[in-house]
Amino acid sequence: MQTTYPALVTHQDNGALLVTFIDLPDTFTEGDTLEDALFNGTEVLSAMLGWHLDQGSAIPQPSVGVAGAYYIAPDAKTQSALLLRCARGDRPVADLARGLGTSWAAAQRLEDPHHWPSLKQLDRAARVFGKRLVLSVE
Template structure:
């Protein structure tokens, strides 16, 4: 499971590209180069998903195997909050807090897009949710 969203880059005249995320129609940006588009795309994706998380909105999962798309991830704090929310599903935070042997507010912070959880917290949360924490650099 990952939080990389597919985006298409439409060439523009006289130069540059418009970036549109396929699963989040409100998320779009532009750039002169592919690298600039990826950077700008990550920024707009991070901002939009942060707003969704803060508002408690439903967040669509990224489409998979989209041909000719660039897959762009939000920043790490948004990824962790989003992945925890998806994996937790309908389980209550109170139940998760008990399993983590912590308070409800401490468990809630793990889904807070402004909180930077430690690797220890993420690993424990993954274990409680029956998952394994996997890290990668891309």
């Protein structure tokens, strides 16, 4: 699954750069420079995806191939929570807990965007769902 979301950056009358996310219309921010705007984009994307994860609400898949868009990724802990939620799909958290040999609460924490799971925990959780953990540095 891709975790980078397309964002459009437009110039405002006041000189600021407005960042809007195509797939998340309630998610936007701005910055004085492109660097600031994209940094703020990461921050607001992480916060809004975290809020959606906390609420248990559906999170849209990111659009691909959007012309003129900047693709922005949320922070690492939000990405890991989002990826595990997607890998689990409609299966209950109890399936993950059983596969890991741990409690429901411990398994649920892996999908908490405010929790920093270890790489070992993420790798084991991915294997429960027949997936593998792949890391990337950009």
